[in-house]
Amino acid sequence: MTMTRRDWMARATTLSAGGVALASGCAPRGTNPAAETDSFARFPGKVAMRVVNDRPPCLETPWSYYRTDITPNEAFYVRWHLQAIPPPADLATWRLKIDGAVERPLELSMADLERMGASEVVAVNQCSGNSRALFTPRVAGAQWRDGAMGNARWGGVALAKLLRAAGVKKDADCVAFDGLDVGPLASTPDFVKTLSIDHALSPEVLVAHSMNNQPLPWLNGFPARLVVPGWYATYWVKALARITVLPRPFDGYWMTKAYKLPKTPNGVEDPGRLAADLVPISRLNTRSFFTSPDPDSTLPLNQTSLIEGIAFDGGGVQRVEVSVDPVGPWQDAILGDDLGPFSFRRWRFVWNPPSTGVHRLRVRATGRVGGVQPETPGWNRGGYMRNVVEQLTINVV
Numbered sequence: 489m490t491m492t493r494r495d496w497m498a499r500a501t502t503l504s505a506g507g508v509a510l511a512s513g514c515a516p517r518g519t520n521p522a523a524e525t526d527s528f529a530r531f532p533g534k535v536a537m538r539v540v541n542d543r544p545p546c547l548e549t550p551w552s553y554y555r556t557d558i559t560p561n562e563a564f565y566v567r568w569h570l571q572a573i574p575p576p577a578d579l580a581t582w583r584l585k586i587d588g589a590v591e592r593p594l595e596l597s598m599a600d601l602e603r604m605g606a607s608e609v610v611a612v613n614q615c616s617g618n619s620r621a622l623f624t625p626r627v628a629g630a631q632w633r634d635g636a637m638g639n640a641r642w643g644g645v646a647l648a649k650l651l652r653a654a655g656v657k658k659d660a661d662c663v664a665f666d667g668l669d670v671g672p673l674a675s676t677p678d679f680v681k682t683l684s685i686d687h688a689l690s691p692e693v694l695v696a697h698s699m700n701n702q703p704l705p706w707l708n709g710f711p712a713r714l715v716v717p718g719w720y721a722t723y724w725v726k727a728l729a730r731i732t733v734l735p736r737p738f739d740g741y742w743m744t745k746a747y748k749l750p751k752t753p754n755g756v757e758d759p760g761r762l763a764a765d766l767v768p769i770s771r772l773n774t775r776s777f778f779t780s781p782d783p784d785s786t787l788p789l790n791q792t793s794l795i796e797g798i799a800f801d802g803g804g805v806q807r808v809e810v811s812v813d814p815v816g817p818w819q820d821a822i823l824g825d826d827l828g829p830f831s832f833r834r835w836r837f838v839w840n841p842p843s844t845g846v847h848r849l850r851v852r853a854t855g856r857v858g859g860v861q862p863e864t865p866g867w868n869r870g871g872y873m874r875n876v877v878e879q880l881t882i883n884v885v
């Protein structure tokens with residue numbers, strides 16, 4: 489079942505965006521519409537997705553897949569840092585090691601994990617750099633539009649249960665998570681992330697081996713990954729192989745250098761005067777998006793139309809409001825099914841366009857953790873945590 493990198497590169501058929509034109513003078517909004525220069529590829533187990541980087545693969549979810557609560561596995565975005573990504577693990581030999589400051593180091597097979605219980609959570613996995621391509625001034629890093637996010641039902645074992653089975657020692661400070669991926673050079677820092685011991689023991693954090701009731705797709709971390717509900721996906725270590733309890737703070741590159749954010753409200757800093765104090769990125773801020781109709785659609789005058797979208801936050805969406813310009817006040821949208829505080833929350837807004845011409849609709853959400861979305865975009869050097877109020881232009885005839 490092992491597939492080499494060469495095998496799957498051979499299978500990855502590059503498609504072109506052929507003929508998808510971008511309205512002139514209009515910057516690409518999110519992943520919708522596609523731009524002429526976009527390239528799409530089909531990686532194993534995936535639909536054709538926009539390639540943000542191909543080595544290692546960084547693939548964006550096509551916008552139409554956000555019209556459902558759950559993002560299908562085959563369209564779920566993909567992000568890896570190190571070259572080359574590990575081939576799919578062989579379950580006959582794969583083991584999850586739990587070691588470090590524990591009483592009883594463990595080596596668990598998939599069957600062991602499955603025997604240890606079944607917890608589930610619906611949670612948004614969003615890359616810290618989602619929407620980075622929309623930063624001005626431009627910042628370095630993968631140029632994601634809005635498709636580096638997805639919502640899934642994750643199934644597995646509570647991390648706290650595994651740590652208790654191993655017996656965490658009193659002097660534990662944090663827990664390190666390492667996947668099967670290694671860098672191309674001995675000097676490349678291994679991708680290792682840590683959570684504080686208190687966070688690691690909180691009940692919602694999972695070692696997940698299923699995604700939407702199927703095994704994890706290879707590119708999303710088969711056979712098991714960490715799921716840290718409400719926190720950015722950089723902590724959601726894929727192809728998990730080792731969990732190490734540490735008696736002291738961790739000083740690895742991926743915690744001390746990468747994914748750091750100004751210690752300011754919403755991580756915002758001035759491009760001309762960079763902040764001095766940085767902290768590791770943590771919880772998701774509040775976001776909301778339009779998913780239907782498409783941008784620049786035409787709707788009929790004086791007829792009821794449905795405007796729909798998604799919203800999310802690191803701790804649950806409290807409210808979604810829509811405003812229709814010119815001079816529109818904020819009006820409450822109707823919230824859809826509640827799949828829990830870490831999930832996408834669908835919303836809809838019934839609109840009866842009162843006049844012809846171009847209308848600008850805006851959507852803003854209020855979340856328990858992130859508060860209300862800002863009306864102007866924030867900026868930081870890493871291109872993280874964009875969450876400005878989004879707009880949709882509709883032509884009424």
Ligand SMILES: Nc1nc2c(c(=O)[nH]1)N[C@H]1C(S)=C(S)[C@@H](COP(=O)(O)O)O[C@H]1N2
Nearest residue numbers: 565566567568569615667708721722725726
């Ligand atoms: N082993 C491993 N896990 C990883 C990464 C990685 O490079 N290696 N990248 C992280 C980052 S930054 C993101 S955004 C998410 C992406 O998850 P996905 O590919 O399932 O969408 O995986 C996280 N887990």
Ligand SMILES: [Mo]
Nearest residue numbers: 615616617722
């Ligand atoms: Mo990320």
